[in-house]
């Protein structure tokens with residue numbers, strides 16, 4: 001298959017097999033049986049999509065304990081031509097594994113994906129207060145590397161890991177929160193909008209025009225004056241100078257809904273950069289509540305009223 005013509009519905013994901021990212025990809029309807037490409041990082045997954053090696057990539061974007069996956073947010077902010085087409089949730093739990101015969105007291109260095117490490121900090125600090133940490137490309141890669149080299153004594157990994165690798169569990173459920181969930185998104189180059197479902201999200205990235213007082217409030221007003229709820233707002237440094245930030249935002253609703261479209265128009269008028277990452281169905285299926293004042297009918301009625309007023313069709 002040439003790079004210009006990716007296999008239809010071929011997917012890239014953070015591997016190797018057994019990662020939470022793979023668990024997210026397994027949720028994609030129709031993905032089973034299509035070609036899947038295991039990659040080492042988010043940048044590689046997105047490059048696969050942009051350069052045509054895969055039609056879509058599954059990437060982690062937010063964790064309920066550790067927050068936004070900054071590598072993903074920064075990549076989406078800087079790589080043009082990508083769209084989020086779906087959202088998937090995976091409950092995440094962790095165990096500490098080691099080579100057979102290792103005792104917890106022997107563990108000096110732990111290999112772990114930074115996001116998994118960030119979710120296990122409390123346990124690590126209390127059970128292994130003087131441990132060192134080597135970052136891994138994924139949770140499964142962390143565990144697998146224990147059998148390839150002795151750089152680390154233990155690894156943070158998904159619970160099923162010992163079914164596939166000859167390792168021993170030293171501690172179960174080491175995550176700071178047993179109900180932790182990671183949110184994944186499926187990203188493609190397709191600009192076709194998924195149809196609104198009534199339970200949708202819109203993801204955007206916005207830069208502010210200047211750091212004069214009130215600009216952040218002006219941005220937030222675009223949402224509040226249209227009754228649009230935000231489910232995520234996170235600032236990330238733009239990177240060109242200290243104190244310059246962009247905002248990663250998830251809105252409740254679909255761009256084909258009037259209030260969301262109108263908020264985007266408002267943003268576009270004052271922001272030097274509004275990146276539309278996509279409107280897609282929420283993974284939890286929770287319908288978006290809309291105050292009737294901000295319903296589509298009200299926007300259409302107001303526009304018709306103005307048009308008739310301007311054209312002279314009505315006097316008031």
Ligand SMILES: O=C(O)C(=O)C[C@]1(C(=O)O)C=C[C@@H](O)C=C1
Pocket residue numbers: 014018019020021022060063069092113115116137138139140182
């Ligand atoms: O998919 C995996 O298993 C990973 O190692 C990646 C990743 C992530 O990038 O956030 C996925 C879910 C967990 O929250 C921790 C790590």
